[in-house]
Amino acid sequence: MARIVAGVGCSHVPAIGAAIDLGKTGDPYWQPLFKGFEFSRQWIAAERPDVVILVYNDHASAFSLELIPTFAIGCAAQFQPADEGWGPRPVPVVEGHPGLAWHIAQSTILDEFDMTIVNKMDVDHGLTVPLSLMFGQPAAWPCKVIPLAVNVVQYPPPTGNRCYQLGHAIRKAVASFDRDLKVMIFGTGGMSHQLQGPRAGLINSEFDRRFLDQLSADPDGLARIQHIEYVREAGSEGIELVMWLIMRGALEEQVRELYRFYHVPASNTAVGHIILENPR
Amino acid sequence: MTDYSEAFKDIPGTVIFDATQSRLGYHLNMFCMALMKEENRLAFKADERAFLKKFPMSAEQCQAVLDRDYNRMISLGGNIYFLAKLGATDGCSFQNLASKMTGSTEDEYREMMIAGGRPAEGNRSKSEWKNHG
Numbered sequence A: 001m002a003r004i005v006a007g008v009g010c011s012h013v014p015a016i017g018a019a020i021d022l023g024k025t026g027d028p029y030w031q032p033l034f035k036g037f038e039f040s041r042q043w044i045a046a047e048r049p050d051v052v053i054l055v056y057n058d059h060a061s062a063f064s065l066e067l068i069p070t071f072a073i074g075c076a077a078q079f080q081p082a083d084e085g086w087g088p089r090p091v092p093v094v095e096g097h098p099g100l101a102w103h104i105a106q107s108t109i110l111d112e113f114d115m116t117i118v119n120k121m122d123v124d125h126g127l128t129v130p131l132s133l134m135f136g137q138p139a140a141w142p143c144k145v146i147p148l149a150v151n152v153v154q155y156p157p158p159t160g161n162r163c164y165q166l167g168h169a170i171r172k173a174v175a176s177f178d179r180d181l182k183v184m185i186f187g188t189g190g191m192s193h194q195l196q197g198p199r200a201g202l203i204n205s206e207f208d209r210r211f212l213d214q215l216s217a218d219p220d221g222l223a224r225i226q227h228i229e230y231v232r233e234a235g236s237e238g239i240e241l242v243m244w245l246i247m248r249g250a251l252e253e254q255v256r257e258l259y260r261f262y263h264v265p266a267s268n269t270a271v272g273h274i275i276l277e278n279p280r
Numbered sequence B: 001m002t003d004y005s006e007a008f009k010d011i012p013g014t015v016i017f018d019a020t021q022s023r024l025g026y027h028l029n030m031f032c033m034a035l036m037k038e039e040n041r042l043a044f045k046a047d048e049r050a051f052l053k054k055f056p057m058s059a060e061q062c063q064a065v066l067d068r069d070y071n072r073m074i075s076l077g078g079n080i081y082f083l084a085k086l087g088a089t090d091g092c093s094f095q096n097l098a099s100k101m102t103g104s105t106e107d108e109y110r111e112m113m114i115a116g117g118r119p120a121e122g123n124r125s126k127s128e129w130k131n132h133g
Helices: A014-021 A031-035 A038-047 A098-110 A125-135 A160-175 A205-217 A219-223 A227-234 A236-249 B002-008 B019-034 B038-046 B048-052 B059-067 B070-075 B080-089 B094-101 B106-114
Strands: A003-010 A051-056 A071-074 A116-118 A144-150 A182-188 A256-266 A269-277
Touching: A003 A038, A003 A125, A003 A160, A003 A236, A014 A125, A014 B094, A031 A256, A038 A125, A038 A182, A038 A256, A038 A269, A051 A125, A051 A236, A071 A098, A098 A144, A098 A160, A125 A144, A125 A182, A144 A236, A160 A182, A160 A219, A160 A236, A182 A236, A205 A219, A205 A227, A205 A236, A205 A256, A205 A269, A219 A236, A227 A236, A227 B002, A236 A269, A256 B106, B019 B059, B019 B080, B038 B048, B038 B080, B048 B059, B059 B070, B070 B080, B070 B094, B080 B094, B094 B106
Parallel strands: A003 A182, A051 A144, A051 A182, A071 A116
Antiparallel strands: A003 A269, A071 A144, A256 A269
């Protein structure tokens, strides 16, 4: 049977992707950030997941205002890196896992989550930056990836609680997939940041650290945080943190925090990273 | 739902991209979306006014684009992730756009971020921004 072995929380700042692509990871500005992911790269290379379910948000790349799905699961065999206005990132094509993706779609829909099924979707920095941070710059990504895009651009995004509950449904779906697969789930975006208006640059390390603490100790409490609190405390783009709750919800109630890293800033953003392991 | 949207209005220096803003800014944002294509970026750069005519935007929205007044574009329904494509067309990063929107130079803004960013303290409610210009 397929099993989820671990969850990874990770910011997906576009400037991190640019730093990697332009060979600037050793610059004094970037060096501390990339050092914070060294452990994780070794860990995931040793763990060798077969599939990563990657929860992220599209930034007006695949979805414009013409179509705004709240939860969209990529069921295709391949996903191309998107051109976000600078040309596509020079990263490998993302190979999907249609079998498991369709199974998750079916299982979660029957569990009353009205997922949007996507067979053609370019993937932007929201998805490719976490892959680069965790896997470096390989010629091909070392595992299959199931993109799960969450709307956090058009208000209202899904509530934290809804995301958490969807995580539970994904846990159930993966556990009922009849193939022996080692699965990980990434929750990406955040942490505190605001990109717009005169309040741009907002960072709230206290909020972020509490969020990381609660992720393993009190996820039920985290799931109760309202949108207004995210925006007030963590900035308008800090709302992306609801996506980490899908990752957390897909894990067991008791998890082990294996690793944590927090760094300010990457461009406009507080970078948070955590690895949570399910009991063996 | 009204209460939901209203509550955000107490947060200073922030526009929430809700139904009202999305309806207001639809064509402005779709203009930005067109800049995802290299051919459109070239056409826009060659003649900005002519390119803008292809989109049924208001005169204020067009002017805000020509002025690269990002705060004004946001107040007229622009969303930052769409507007970033206009920024990219000009070769401007998110950090560069953020410095413009906060009225600081790029160096000042970068220094603020390196020093830990803008604190939440004093920036949670409009009541705390009374002395802002």
